[in-house]
Amino acid sequence: MTGFPRSLSKPINVFCDFDGPIVDVSDRYYSTYHQALTDTATYYRQLLTPRRTQTELQLPLTILTKPQFWQLKQNRTSDRDIASQSGLEHDQIDFFRQRVVEIVNRADLLHHDKIQPGVTWALGLLKSQGHKLILVTLRDRDEAIAMLEQHGLRQLFTGIYGTANRQAAYQNYAEIKTQLLAQAMREHQVTPLNLDRSWIVGDTEADVLAGRAMGISTIALTCGIRSNSQLIQLQPTLIKTDLLCAAHHLVSVGSLQTC
Incomplete structure (x- = not known):
């Protein structure tokens, strides 16, 4: 890539x-x-x-808008609570949670993922400066x-x-992330x-905890699945x-530049 100092x-x-x-992934x-x-x-x-009756089952449901849903996810609201806020109850909630795990990495949903704005420039800038880029992800390695x-x-x-576990990224296992980083x-x-x-x-507690466990500095990003208040x-x-x-x-590194 060209155009970098x-x-x-x-x-x-x-x-x-x-x-x-x-x-x-939103x-x-x-x-x-x-x-x-x-x-x-x-x-x-x-x-x-x-x-x-339909009333007893609380159907039809209250479907959250995407901004409502994403705000809950960024604030670490559990799938159980999200299901409850959507009108599910009792065994319906467990059915919903299991269904989420079953389909979240399904091929017909993966196409919704998109590259974040500015990523190509960011990676190119780091590479042009001679910095070594190493991907460490809970995502299935082949998918990444x-x-x-x-x-x-x-x-x-x-x-x-990465992992060979298609559920690891959604579950956000900090221990596995630490092992991969090590x-x-x-x-x-x-x-x-x-x-x-x-x-x-990174953008979650798994990244920060893994970095801390291995003794290296951490940068948490608010563009992902955790809000600024959670990251603080x-x-x-x-x-x-x-x-x-x-x-x-x-x-x-070491400058007073802010962003």
């Missing part, structure tokens, strides 16, 4: 999350919610008998690679670490002597709005 700084290892910093998660709610309503309507290749971004990454740091020769040249960029509670090293803003900071 020549590097004037020492290389940094940038361990970057996928969902949130690079990919906007449309897919909302489509999953909508489909799971529809499936739940359909299933329970089929069970209606004279003794179980396929999307990066689709958008011409695969070659920008020195390493890609592996990536080990294989890219990050030691106690150069920890200060490594950062992790996690006490990352920095909070930025998006990956481009984080990239500008990383090419001038």
Whole structure:
């Protein structure tokens, strides 16, 4: 990629999350919610008998708008509470939650994912400065690679670490994220002597906790699935709005530049 200034700084290892910093998953998660709610309503309507009225089952439902839904997700509202706010109750809620897990990574919903604004420029800027880009994601590794290749971004990454578990990203397992980060740091020769040249960029508690466990600085982004107020509670090293803003900071680490 061209058009970037020549590097004037020492290389940094940038361990970057996928969902949130690079990919906007909000449309897919909302489509999953909508489909799971529809499936739940359909299933329970089929069970209606004279003794179980539509009123008792709280159907029809209250379907949240996307802004309402995403605000709840960013504030760590559980699927159980989201289901309840949508009009489900009792065993309907468990049916809904199971349905979400079953379909969230289904092929006909994955196409809703899209690259976040400014990501191509952000990654190109970091690469042009000689910084090493290493993807560390709870997303299925093959899914992540396929999307990066689709958008011409695969070659920008020195390493890609992911899972073979299609549910890990949605469940946001911090322990697995820490294990992946530890592996990536080990294989890219990050030691106690150069920890200060490594950062992790993410959008959830899994990223911040993993970075803290491994002793490296963390940048939490508000463009993903956690709100600014939630991220403040996690006490990352920095909070930025998006990956481009984080990239500008990383090419001038230690400056007072804000974004």
